[in-house]
Amino acid sequence: MASVVKPIILVTGALGSGKTSGLGALIAHFGYSSPRVLINDVGQVNDEIRFESSAGTYAAETIGGGCACCERSDEFLGRLLALLDDTSSAFDVIIFEASGVADPAAVVRLISEHPKLSHHIEASNHVHYVDATSTEGLLACDVALAETCVIAKSDLVSPGEIDELSAEMRSWNPHMKLLVQDVVDEHVRVLPAPPAAPDPVPAGSSSAPIALAEASRSERADVHVADFSLPTGLSWLALATWATALLARHGDRVLRLKASVPSGQQRVVLNGVRHTLFPPRSLENTEPRSTRGTLTVISTTQDVGLLLDSLQVFVDPAIEATHPVLVPAE
Ligand SMILES: [Zn+2]
Structure with missing residues (x-):
């Protein structure tokens, strides 16, 4: 073979x-x-x-x-x-x-x-x-x-x-x-993306946060996109361990998971579908060293706050949700 x-x-x-x-x-x-x-x-x-x-x-x-x-x-x-x-x-x-x-x-x-x-x-x-x-x-x-x-x-x-x-x-x-x-x-x-494409809000952008209660953009479709910004120096292995556990337990509700984690000269790309996390792929890091990593979770759950809590507890407390931006609902 x-x-x-x-x-x-x-x-x-x-x-x-x-x-x-x-x-x-x-x-x-x-x-x-x-x-x-x-x-x-x-x-x-x-x-x-x-x-x-x-x-x-x-x-x-x-x-x-x-x-x-x-x-x-x-x-x-x-x-x-x-x-x-x-x-x-x-x-x-x-x-x-x-x-x-x-x-x-x-x-x-x-x-x-x-x-x-x-x-x-x-x-x-x-x-x-x-x-x-x-x-x-x-x-x-x-x-x-x-x-x-x-x-x-x-x-x-x-x-x-x-x-x-x-x-x-x-x-x-x-x-x-x-x-x-x-x-x-x-x-x-x-098909080129239109100028008003719903791109993830980049870290540090000034767009207005939305309340947790309105976190979903596509309720009708029951698919929710959550983007997270990962601090520099984050361990991709810690994130991969978290992602493996998430997909093993909640893969019925997670459709896709994708992460890009800068790691020295490389960036490590993690890809998951439902219950499966693929072996990490290492690509050349063409971004500046200071660039933060990104994580996207596409799921049928609207509770981005729960995902963020879990990431902060098990991976790194400095992880932030960039889309939807979370503020406590009044
Ligand atoms: Zn079949």
Whole structure:
């Protein structure tokens, strides 16, 4: 088995949201040239699906007749192991298109808890497809779980509708990358953030604090974004320990957790989905040494005060909530 760690991109979205037809252009957008593609469907599927991309023609393997995150999980893991063992052709990425009913957190958990796969495959991106023409069943938690969202069939609705949809999606997941994809040319482009995007309030900014009682921006959606500012010199290991405990105990309510902690020449990035905290990643620290770290928790709980208390007690008393900014309710 190869010793290099291969990235896997998880692609989710409802049935008919444009996942499979958009795959070629998505792969080209990310700059991969030799992908291995695995498509899961709960129904019966052809054994092999071929599709085109600017980088070439790919054959996709399929798993049919059940969802790969639950009933067909053994087959899913077996296929991944076989892929890694197959030395006949090199590949630079695995694309896994999940069934319309899959739980993305269950997929990443299957990989990250597997004794072999966890060392050879890294869940590097989770792309969620949203059909611009059919947003009735759009769930905030699906958007909040993803690192990248694609608004598909964007040329079939008006620019105003795209603006409205993207603003709503960004309120659920302010730090995601947002792409749009047309039906006609399938070209994927990055949707620039509008000037009034609900970015997290940077530490030390003068924006007015809001009362705890009004802490939620998206009550209707039941997804809440909380940003914290971490003091310089904070131990990433202490934060990782706290995050592991939080996700183990409350992963049913925490959708995503992301932290960036400056540590000397490096910054350590922590990523968690539901009950799973991924192994920390170390990147070069391009920010000034004095920059504070950041932590974002996207959850279905509105009680940011409780999270802050826990962080201050177990990690560092100097941690602050930057969004929502907390003041005691009168
Ligand atoms: Zn499943």
